Amino acid sequence: MKIRVFASFMVLLACCFGLIVLADNHEEENNMLVFPEAYTPMKVNGGGKITGLVKFEGEVPEMKKLDINKDKVVCGKEPKFDESVVVGENKELKNTIVYLMDIVKGKDFDAESKKPEIDQEGCKFTPHVQIVPVGARLTMLNNAPITHNVHILLNDADMGQDINKSQNRMLKKLRIKGIAKAGGPVEVKCDIHSWMKAYIAYVPHPYFAVTNEKGEFTLENVPPGTYKLGFWHEVCGTNNKEPQTVTVAAGGEVKQDFTLKLPE
């Protein structure tokens, strides 16, 4: 009798422990992208296409108005809002990354995506989510006579030391060194203008898309096959635990929509 009580107690304990471990892992994985272990670029002929729409479900949070407390002449021309959840008229969700998690062979980056840029016009990072190929140099644009600092929080994603470079008012362009390791998305901020915040994903292959105002995304020239389709959103999280499976036929088009909601 006693042994049984003891045994069930131990089982209970083990379950609790297991739950804690799971919960821990859950948190760790939740906000990061998933990459293949290796990726080989090749020429893709007759690839397919994945398109879709990302929608938001639930009550749309109000976009908080940002407190523009300095350089008001340039930065405060028009009111600015927190861009962490941007939802359109028909509940389309902007700034969501949709990507292939497990592709190991496919097209190479095109010339344009190898020169990523983030503009700081009006003291706001545009785009809010930027995809940067591994090793590519990011260019920070600054057309106003305003001093910024480009502070990329790599350390939070275990990608080495943070980058924090000053971009004074005379520097129209500042180039940021390439990062050899895939990871992120990591936050980029400007300490001088505390409201400025955006995300950078350092990625090893080009099958990444960020949804536009209409919530649309397109992944083109995908070699035929079955893939895991993942998404990432700054607030709504990821589907890393239950990725969507899609099968792409040669020259075909697959439609896959997503519906995201706020985490509980």
Place this chain on the structure above:
Amino acid sequence: MRTTFFVLFILMFSLFVVTLTSYTQEAPEVSERGKEVYEESCAHCHGIEGRGDGSAAENLLPRPRDFTGGVYKIRSTESGELPTDQDLFDIITNGMPGSSMPEWESALSADDRWELVAYIKTFYSGFQELKESETLPRLINLTGKVKYSQESVEIGKVLYTELGCIECHGNVGRGDGTSAPTLVDSWDYRTWPANLSQGWNYRGGSTTEDIFKRFIGGIAGSPMPAFEGDTFYHFGLTPEESKRAVELENKEEITPEDEAEYAKYSEKMENAIDAALDRAEGTELTPEAQKIYDDAMKVVYEKSWHLANYVKSLSPEKRPEYAIGNNVLRSQYKEGDLPTFDDAEWETLESSYYPLVGQVIVEPRQFNPTIDSVNVKSFYNDTEVAFLFTWDDRTNNTSVEETENFGQSFIDGLAIQFPVKVPKGPTDEKPYFLWGGRKPVYLWQWMASEPETIKELTAKGMSNAGLQEDQGNVQAESEYKEGQYRLWVKRALKTEDKKDLQIEPAVFVPIAFSAWDGANGDIDTKRAITSWYTFVLEPVPSSRRFIYPPLVALLSLGLLVGLRQFVQRKNT
């Protein structure tokens, strides 16, 4: 012959190796001893696992370092690099002024400190990886130092504005830049830009080299960016080329020749930036690229030394002497009217320096005060006494406000405390230094919301203070400018009010201060304080000092002459 040569060679070589190794020492292998010392002396703040979460951490700002991310503020290495062992050893040895990290030189032996370095490195795997890769972190190049001179300071001053230092550190460096109130560190805790006029609080030391290293390498984990080469305008051009390029940029009509000339400069800049980025990414540079990089950096280093010299010029060499012992505040006698708020006559006096510390005695407590000190000057005449109080505060808070990230901010203030009755001699008890106790204190309270008003209070303890019925005996005028408050106060030496302090010349009067920085959450008992100090209306130097000494001299001469006369007369 050959043997001698060989022996000489070996000797030279070992000498070379010895010099190299003694130049920057490296930590020993990790040992039990390091763990033991860490757990006994460091873990209460930095945590057993080095996460910066020891039991004391909660009360401290800046927070104790989290060692698990390998983020170190004070380095002699370039941006993005880990610190050297020597860097870690130096921080343990010297502590971090202005924070709660003490110096350990007096408490731990050098061996123990080295053991600690080795142990602390185990919290972050990057140190091990670096060791395995058999590379060393890149040191900041300190050669080519520009000597301190007024000329260099002037150049540095221009750069200070151009590079945007003022955004956080403010116009004259008191840490009052417009971005100062919103800064957070990499762990989202509030952080303040350094007040550059207080070199004694620079976390990593205040030599020109220290300043240069913080500037070039940045302060990791804080908002302070690295000023790497390509963050300078026209990186890659010589000063002359840069001047010419600016001319071309501002020219209205551009000829094809101009265009060609500018293209040449553009290419030069592109090449320099490419070389700098290649280097930062870890690519080995070709000799040509290395040359381009070195040439470009020469200009950058020179500018950086000028900037370091300027920052150095903002602070006195040493923390001022505290106003204790014989260094008390001496109010100077002046005939006629006392100087007003703006009077240049205040410049003729030296300030007395009163260091402030957090009020940690009565809840709620302030463990992290942001006001370093109050500086005081004073004049008096036959009927009145005037004081000028100055203190640095990075923000001007005149009302209670809700902030974006840091809760409420309150109103700045200063209170000057005296006993109601001056103790008679050194054995007579003063009131309790924290707003009185058994014996009452008399207070002048000033708030930034009413900059021209001093309220008179009587208190018998922090929770037992009340406005006096008779107000308006004290005149006040104040100003907030560039991170500093100036408060001018004037009162009659004698008042009718029995609850007031009556001030007499040549009597040593206890004085103490409380200061509130509203942006730091200071209100009520949460504040910075001093214990009792002393001030005195310095008696007018007696005019006797011009009468008696000559009299005495004459008298002694007379005595000598008289003695000679007496002896001569006796002889004859």
Place this chain on the structure above:
Amino acid sequence: MKRVSLFTICFLIFIASWVFLKYVVGGLISVPIPNSVIAMYMALILIAILVHVSVEDTRFEEFIRPIHETLVDEKRSTRRVVLAVLIPILMLGYTYTNIAQKANPAGDPRVAHPVPPSEFILTHKDKEIGTMQEVENPYRHYEKDDPEEFKSHVENGRNVYYDNCFVCHGDHLDGKGHFAHGFQPLPANFQDPGIIPNFQESFFFWRISKGGPGLPNAGTPWNSAMPVWEEILTEEEIWDVILFLSHYTGYSYRSFGEGH
């Protein structure tokens, strides 16, 4: 060889005595001797010299001769003029510095440890614990009985110390906390061998729980900035921090029955 005159010898003895009193006895061996005491000794020495030279007439004459010569002898006119200038100037300087000297505040009386009244009743808030002579640290016995339990009390004391005390008393318990410079007298240095071994644990309990405001009226002013910790800490926390102090420094508190 010319003999050194008696006057010169006396003069040299006089100066040497002063130097001896002021710097050798006063500086090297003990604390500086007050000027009034030195003046008294010098007066005695002067009288002794005068008595010595005036015992015999010849000796007195020998002593007085150089003075006499300096005053009237034609050959000594240079020396005379020099002295006539030098002496008044010295007197002038001396009186001026005496008159123009700034008044300085009296130093605070020497800091000694307060003596609690005898048969002192130890309390925490209003709860009576017992008399100072009898109360022991209720957790001290774990040191022998239950080392694990003892360790947990010491660790709790460590947390209490670093949550509350170290800002003044220092990370290393050496009285050099980062707020220490703000206070006069300076915070206690527990690494000083004269502190922990000289007092009982109950004395520490009293000083911690009642702080500066709780010091006895006799022997004031203390001007201690020590807070009244009973308002913030529990009884157990105070006893635990007392355990931690001796654990960290390696010193043992004075136990009962040891001579004072």
